[in-house]
Structures are given as C-alpha cells and as structure tokens.
Amino acid sequence: MSSMHRDPRRPGRGLRAAVAAAACLALAPAAARTQSAAPAERPSVRVVSDASGSRLQVDGRDFMVHGMNWDYVPIGQNYTYSLWTQPDDVIEAALAREMPLLQAMGVNAIRQYVGVPPRWVRYIYERYGIHTIINHTVGRYGFNVDGVWHPSVDYSDPRLRAAIQAEVVRYVDEFRGVPGVLMWLLGNENNYGLVWKSAEVEALPEGERDAARARHLYSLFGEVIRAVKEHDPGVTVAMANGDVQYIDIIAEECRGLDVFGTNCYRGISARDLFQVVKDKLGLPVLFTEFGADAFNARTMREDQETQARYLIGQWQEIYEMSAGKGRVGNAVGGVVFQWSDGWWKFGQESRLDIHDTNASWPNGGYAEDFAPGENNMNEEWWGICAKGQPDARGLFDLHPRAAYYALRDAWRLPAY
Numbered sequence: 001m002s003s004m005h006r007d008p009r010r011p012g013r014g015l016r017a018a019v020a021a022a023a024c025l026a027l028a029p030a031a032a033r034t035q036s037a038a039p040a041e042r043p044s045v046r047v048v049s050d051a052s053g054s055r056l057q058v059d060g061r062d063f064m065v066h067g068m069n070w071d072y073v074p075i076g077q078n079y080t081y082s083l084w085t086q087p088d089d090v091i092e093a094a095l096a097r098e099m100p101l102l103q104a105m106g107v108n109a110i111r112q113y114v115g116v117p118p119r120w121v122r123y124i125y126e127r128y129g130i131h132t133i134i135n136h137t138v139g140r141y142g143f144n145v146d147g148v149w150h151p152s153v154d155y156s157d158p159r160l161r162a163a164i165q166a167e168v169v170r171y172v173d174e175f176r177g178v179p180g181v182l183m184w185l186l187g188n189e190n191n192y193g194l195v196w197k198s199a200e201v202e203a204l205p206e207g208e209r210d211a212a213r214a215r216h217l218y219s220l221f222g223e224v225i226r227a228v229k230e231h232d233p234g235v236t237v238a239m240a241n242g243d244v245q246y247i248d249i250i251a252e253e254c255r256g257l258d259v260f261g262t263n264c265y266r267g268i269s270a271r272d273l274f275q276v277v278k279d280k281l282g283l284p285v286l287f288t289e290f291g292a293d294a295f296n297a298r299t300m301r302e303d304q305e306t307q308a309r310y311l312i313g314q315w316q317e318i319y320e321m322s323a324g325k326g327r328v329g330n331a332v333g334g335v336v337f338q339w340s341d342g343w344w345k346f347g348q349e350s351r352l353d354i355h356d357t358n359a360s361w362p363n364g365g366y367a368e369d370f371a372p373g374e375n376n377m378n379e380e381w382w383g384i385c386a387k388g389q390p391d392a393r394g395l396f397d398l399h400p401r402a403a404y405y406a407l408r409d410a411w412r413l414p415a416y
C-alpha cells in the first residue's frame with residue numbers, strides 16, 4: 001500500500017550532478033547559437049525514397065526522428081492544465097528545466113497537441129534546436145460545433161466534418177512558415193473510438209458497421225490532408241493511427257499522406273508491421289507512440305530495468321528497419337511515450353496527487369507482468385522520467401529513469 005502514496009524515487013547525489021552537468025553542456029551551444037545566428041526559417045521537410053528505402057530529409061539532410069511525447073503537467077493537475085496559459089517567466093523557467101535534458105538525451109522532435117502558440121514552437125526550436133510535431137486530434141475526444149459539445153464525433157455528419165476541417169486549416173494557417181514545425185500529425189488512435197451511431201450505419205449488417213464508420217473517418221482524413229496541403233504546400237503530413245487497423249481503407253481514402261504514423265504497443269517487437277505498411281501503403285513508418293511502463297503489476301514495484309530493455313529492443317528494431325540496413329527500409333524514427341509520468345491518468349479528475357498503481361488495460365506483449373484475465377499496463381508510470389513535487393509556480397524537477405540513459409546512448413549511433 002505504501003507504494004501507492006510514495007513520491008517518485010529520487011536519484012542519488014552523483015546522478016543528479018551528472019544530469020545537471022549534461023544539461024549545462026547541452027544548453028550552452030544552443031544559447032550561443034541563439035545570440036549569434038540570424039533568425040531561423042522553417043526547415044524544408046520531405047520524404048525521399050530510393051532502392052535502399054525511405055527517409056525523412058530536413059533541409060536536404062537525412063533525419064531520423066528521435067522523438068518524445070512531451071507535456072508539462074505538475075502533480076495535482078490534470079489534462080485541463082496548460083503550460084501555455086502561464087506567465088512568460090514560468091514558461092521560460094519550465095522549458096529551461098526540461099529542454100536541456102531532452103537535448104542531452106538526443107531528442108530532436110517533440111509531439112505536442114494544438115494549443116501550443118506558434119511563438120513557443122519557434123522559441124523551442126531557436127533556443128534548443130528541437131522541432132515540434134503538431135498534432136490535431138481530428139475530433140478524437142469530442143468536438144464543439146456552434147456551442148454544442150459532441151463527446152463522440154459522428155464522422156458521417158457533414159456539419160461536424162466541415163467544422164473539424166475548418167479548424168485544422170485555421171491552425172495550419174497560423175503555423176505556416178513558423179520555424180520549428182517538423183510536420184502535422186492528424187488524429188490519435190481515432191480508429192479505437194468509432195462508437196457513434198447514425199441511421200446509415202445502423203441500417204447495415206452488424207459485421208459491416210465498424211468498417212462503414214472507419215470509411216467515414218478516413219475519408220475525412222483524406223479531405224483534411226488535401227486541405228492542409230492546399231493551405232501550406234510545403235508541409236509534411238502524417239497520421240497517428242492505432243496500430244495498422246483499417247489499413248486497406250486508409251490506402252483508399254488517405255491519398256497524399258506523407259508518413260504513416262502508428263501508436264504501436266506490440267511489446268518488444270512490432271513483428272510484421274513495417275512490411276505490412278510497405279506492401280499496403282508504400283509509405284515511411286513513424287512510431288508516433290512506443291515504449292513501456294516502469295511498473296510491474298505482478299510485483300507491485302517500480303521496474304526501471306524492464307522499461308529500459310523494452311525501449312532498447314523497440315529502438316533497435318526501428319533502426320534495423322530504416323533505410324540502408326537491408327531489411328524493410330521504411331522506418332523513419334519514433335516518438336517515445338512518454339517523457340514524464342502522468343499522475344492524473346488513472347482517475348482523470350480524482351486522486352491527482354497520488355501516483356496510482358492501478359493497471360488500466362491488459363497487453364500480452366509485455367510478458368514480464370502479464371497474467372491472463374488481469375490488467376498489467378500502468379497508465380501513470382509510462383514516463384522515462386519520474387516527476388517531483390511542484391513549487392508555488394508549478395515548476396518541478398525531473399528524475400531520469402534507466403530508460404533515459406539507455407536511449408541516450410542508443411541515439412548516439414548515427415542512423416544512416
């Protein structure tokens with residue numbers, strides 16, 4: 001029981017000193033560049049393919065995404081908290097604590113949902129050299145139309161489709177030309193939320209209803225992709241699908257997609273995923289989420305070693321599946337899930353100051369703590385950094401876990 005109420009484990013004095021030293025070393029050149037260099041322009045990002053496979057290129061240079069699902073939520077807060085509504089001095093102080101740690105690890109891109117102002121995307125890029133993947137959920141968690149909240153989006157509703165597309169385009173226009181934008185990312189496992197009903201869908205045989213709902217979803221994605229490219233022809237567009245579900249429908253409806261992004265939780269290996277995407281879509285693959293939790297649901301203890309082992313195994317496969325290695329050749333990187341623990345995720349709106357050890361869902365791909373019929377995925381323990389208590393301004397320290405250092409060392413190996 002005591003483990004449910006304890007603070008994240010603090011590293012020893014030597015570890016804290018090492019982290020601080022790495023952060024200082026990483027920050028110094030970035031600050032110097034900011035002072036001496038001319039204002040940055042948005043980098044050119046494109047997909048190139050040849051006999052060796054597919055790559056992302058940024059300003060003509062091969063670019064493997066060493067990405068991080070990054071947010072800033074102090075203990076005691078939840079999904080309603082926004083760093084970007086805080087005073088500028090608080091935002092700058094928070095970024096000064098976190099971005100050097102990301103730099104020192106080798107992170108070159110962070111994934112953020114719309115809501116981050118363009119000036120902070122530019123600030124992060126110019127000061128710390130880190131790109132941003134900007135993510136619009138395309139109604140995944142509900143949508144507001146004319147003051148009416150729709151908690152479950154009916155993707156066959158013309159009004160909702162038009163409103164969602166218009167909002168995406170508004171954001172694209174807002175970010176057009178902003179330095180630091182790596183790509184646009186659409187959705188977040190929207191294929192796992194096809195629960196809405198309509199007369200058209202309900203009239204179908206039960207076995208055909210999910211595919212019909214998916215057809216409406218991905219046809220909207222196709223329309224949004226085209227609209228984004230009309231408003232910002234130079235931008236790269238990806239999606240965040242749940243695994244490869246409905247990939248045949250995606251192939252038919254999502255023409256113009258540049259990168260197939262997938263939240264992949266198959267365990268230490270994605271097995272045939274890369275080949276399936278190559279055969280069905282002919283697109284590069286970006287893991288928009290991958291990783292492992294740092295808690296063992298059997299022993300009821302933190303387990304940094306297993307988390308690190310899974311992340312290294314997953315990254316090794318991404319590396320081996322990238323261009324030029326003699327295998328499938330379409331992996332262009334991954335975005336680790338996630339940077340720091342989300343203490344709000346199990347209760348959502350309750351027990352926000354307790355690091356819950358309740359497992360939320362089962363996954364046999366993570367065999368160490370899996371038992372048939374029982375949950376083993378601990379939502380509040382996915383961070384590669386543990387989180388300290390906030391001060392009066394909501395600022396807190398991070399305590400990197402073993403996975404942080406393991407990936408840092410792996411990412412020092414040149415991708416190509």
